[in-house]
Amino acid sequence: MSVETRSRRSPRGDNTRATILTAAEKLFAEHGIAAVSHRQIVAAARQGNGAAIGYHFGTTTDLVRAIEDKHGDHIESLRTRTISDMGSSPGLRDWVACLVLPLTDHLSAIGTPSWYARFAAQVLTDPTYRRIIIKNSFESASLHHVVEEIGRALPEVPEQELAERSVMMRTMLIYTCAEFERVLAEGNPSPWPHWPAAAHGLIDGIVALMQGPVTRLD
Numbered sequence: 001m002s003v004e005t006r007s008r009r010s011p012r013g014d015n016t017r018a019t020i021l022t023a024a025e026k027l028f029a030e031h032g033i034a035a036v037s038h039r040q041i042v043a044a045a046r047q048g049n050g051a052a053i054g055y056h057f058g059t060t061t062d063l064v065r066a067i068e069d070k071h072g073d074h075i076e077s078l079r080t081r082t083i084s085d086m087g088s089s090p091g092l093r094d095w096v097a098c099l100v101l102p103l104t105d106h107l108s109a110i111g112t113p114s115w116y117a118r119f120a121a122q123v124l125t126d127p128t129y130r131r132i133i134i135k136n137s138f139e140s141a142s143l144h145h146v147v148e149e150i151g152r153a154l155p156e157v158p159e160q161e162l163a164e165r166s167v168m169m170r171t172m173l174i175y176t177c178a179e180f181e182r183v184l185a186e187g188n189p190s191p192w193p194h195w196p197a198a199a200h201g202l203i204d205g206i207v208a209l210m211q212g213p214v215t216r217l218d
Contacts, residue, residue, distance in 0.1 A: 019045045029118035078102035092153035098146045108195035113185035121178035
């Protein structure tokens, strides 16, 4: 019987697993993956068994993947719904909204404080774990479709520049959300009053980025 099966069959195991996930996500978001030990996570989760992470998850990589999966399923369902709700002739802004809104709506639904955006930003800067976020968050079928449609809406932008701007677009999305999440958690002044306002600001910014002039260096 696998570790996951054991915990899933026990309500107590499910509660322990959820508590560990929350503690790990918060610590990873605030300090980075490499700076947090299993012992610190177990202590933050108030678990007496020092081997709890190994029992319920396995390695740190498994724990990072479990945190991403916890959020990724809901974000994916929101994206699928956003795509299906679009009109018959969507434009660039509509497709950018399909990129932004599933994440910001998810973060809004979690409430304050949340840690997922900062967790994702930390993972993206860690060469050991960034592939988990890239694979789960940026290689899903629905997101791949959205990015393709954004490209189709910009026929005047050459392929190389489009690839460069796609990287910038992803970076803008994750790090802007991470910064706003941090500001909300700390109760500091923000340019946006709430997540819907942040989402519309992000959509405006990404549309402007993608439509910007192309400068070639000879």
